[in-house]
Amino acid sequence: MTKLNIGNVELDNNIILAPMAGITDSPLRRLAKSGGASLVYTEMVSAKSILYNSKKTKSLLRISNDERPISVQIFGSDAYIMAEAAKTIRDMDIDIIDINLGCPANKIVKTGAGSKLLSNEKLVSKILEYVVKSVDIPVTAKIRIGILPEENVASGIVKIAQSCGVKMLTIHARSVSQRHSGIPNLKLFADACRDAKIPIIANGGIIDEKTAISFMRIPNCKGIMIGRGAIGNYSIFKGLVDFFNNGNKLSSSSKTERMIWLKKHIGYSIEHYGEKKGLIVIRKIVNYYIRNLPNAAKIREIFNKIGTLSDFNRLIKFIF
Numbered sequence: 001m002t003k004l005n006i007g008n009v010e011l012d013n014n015i016i017l018a019p020m021a022g023i024t025d026s027p028l029r030r031l032a033k034s035g036g037a038s039l040v041y042t043e044m045v046s047a048k049s050i051l052y053n054s055k056k057t058k059s060l061l062r063i064s065n066d067e068r069p070i071s072v073q074i075f076g077s078d079a080y081i082m083a084e085a086a087k088t089i090r091d092m093d094i095d096i097i098d099i100n101l102g103c104p105a106n107k108i109v110k111t112g113a114g115s116k117l118l119s120n121e122k123l124v125s126k127i128l129e130y131v132v133k134s135v136d137i138p139v140t141a142k143i144r145i146g147i148l149p150e151e152n153v154a155s156g157i158v159k160i161a162q163s164c165g166v167k168m169l170t171i172h173a174r175s176v177s178q179r180h181s182g183i184p185n186l187k188l189f190a191d192a193c194r195d196a197k198i199p200i201i202a203n204g205g206i207i208d209e210k211t212a213i214s215f216m217r218i219p220n221c222k223g224i225m226i227g228r229g230a231i232g233n234y235s236i237f238k239g240l241v242d243f244f245n246n247g248n249k250l251s252s253s254s255k256t257e258r259m260i261w262l263k264k265h266i267g268y269s270i271e272h273y274g275e276k277k278g279l280i281v282i283r284k285i286v287n288y289y290i291r292n293l294p295n296a297a298k299i300r301e302i303f304n305k306i307g308t309l310s311d312f313n314r315l316i317k318f319i320f
């Protein structure tokens, strides 16, 4: 894998952790970084809430030094507000700002933000132009390949992004209507990459070397972004770097490895939120760690009742 430059930010490799609301908080980002991810993103943050400086937003923007370089992803539909939010982020010494142009969630779409913007190229252009002009750090965007299956809106957005000075574009190769499941459309992705002059990063369903190669062999695809395939499996980043550099196959993550990551995750989570909240936050994603265990349902039930770190350590003993 090669280094990747996003404007003046040089990444060690081109394998990136995807932003995931409610999941990629600071503790998880630290794990992904230690597993070899070259770049991590915050969960999407509302541009408006950044200007209001709400308590929740402050918590979403708490970043630890070992996460750097880091990108803060913002969403919104008002170019002026997005540009002002970008300035605030820039002043927080953040490396990159990313614009969300792909979220399919109703509560985001009904405000005109996220994937809703893909049907309004004029507004996309205005938002990107305003944000790029407002800051001196690289601005990137994350989009969907299309709104409906077999539709390609990405090619148009690639051109707009380039002309606005966006430094990198991630394309989730599923349509908005597919939400987060279904097969990514590689053909449409290749069409969107064809005339790209900025780095294009592929996203959607990447879980191993086979799914990574299917994107990386497409001309102008300069890197890959992994979402759910990395949760509890953070060595996938180093594994893929080794695969692309030396041809070594990825080893599938064992139960022991996943439990080591889970223990580390809980440690970081308690450090970040305190013991009680730190354990509650992990409940949302513990499934990713235990899904392949024979007694996953039982473990989950016990996990939901855990209130202290020593309860958790007893559970780990039970698992083994």
Ligand SMILES: Cc1cc2nc3c(=O)[nH]c(=O)nc-3n(C[C@H](O)[C@H](O)[C@H](O)COP(=O)(O)O)c2cc1C
Pocket: 018, 019, 020, 021, 022, 023, 043, 044, 073, 100, 102, 103, 142, 172, 180, 203, 204, 205, 206, 225, 226, 227, 228, 229
């Ligand atoms: C729970 C969840 C939350 C997500 N939140 C965001 C988000 O805040 N911003 C964003 O651009 N994409 C978000 N996504 C989409 C992911 O970044 C990614 O595009 C998607 O999961 C596909 O990649 P994967 O198949 O590797 O998981 C989210 C996905 C999931 C499953």
